[in-house]
Amino acid sequence: MKTWAGTKPEFKKRGAFALLWGLTVHDKDAPDRQFLDCLPLIERAALDERDYVKKGIDISLRALGKRNPSLRVAALNLAKILTQSTEGSQSWIGRSTIRDLSNAKARRG
Numbered sequence: 001m002k003t004w005a006g007t008k009p010e011f012k013k014r015g016a017f018a019l020l021w022g023l024t025v026h027d028k029d030a031p032d033r034q035f036l037d038c039l040p041l042i043e044r045a046a047l048d049e050r051d052y053v054k055k056g057i058d059i060s061l062r063a064l065g066k067r068n069p070s071l072r073v074a075a076l077n078l079a080k081i082l083t084q085s086t087e088g089s090q091s092w093i094g095r096s097t098i099r100d101l102s103n104a105k106a107r108r109g
Contacts, residue, residue, distance in 0.1 A: 005041045010050050017045070017056035024063040035064050035071055039078050046082055046090040058093045065101045076101055 001023075004016035020038055023030060042061050048054060065075030075097060082094030 001038075002041060005045055010052055013045065013048065013050075014052045014056040017042075017053070017060040020060040021056070021063045024060065024067055032068070032071055035067065036074055038064070039074060043078060043082070043090075046085075046093050047087055049087075049089045054089045054093065058096050061093060061097050062100045065097060072101055 001016050001019045004012050004019070007013055007016075020035075024035060038060075042057055045053065045057055048057070061075055061078065065072045065079075079094040079097035079101070082090040083098065085091050085094070
């Protein structure tokens with residue numbers, strides 16, 4: 001996943017974040033550290049303006065934040081940083097994550 005996240009091809013890069021989403025949702029035994037280590041990858045990749053990449057990053061960050069309360073805090077912290085960016089894709093991802101994780105259903109975990 002980490003190798004794909006740093007590549008140029010659009011669908012390979014999106015695949016990295018689709019894989020992260022899948023692990024976040026389905027690997028119930030994975031430690032939080034595994035996901036926390038991906039936050040810098042998300043932050044760097046969020047500069048990519050391509051729609052498929054941007055949406056893949058967005059869904060993986062939102063899913064990460066829904067996994068448990070501590071990851072929710074980490075995802076929201078990154079989202080707040082992203083919203084401060086002048087880069088459109090980072091700001092969009094940050095706003096989308098904050099909007100999704102701020103609703104009552106997401107807070108319940």
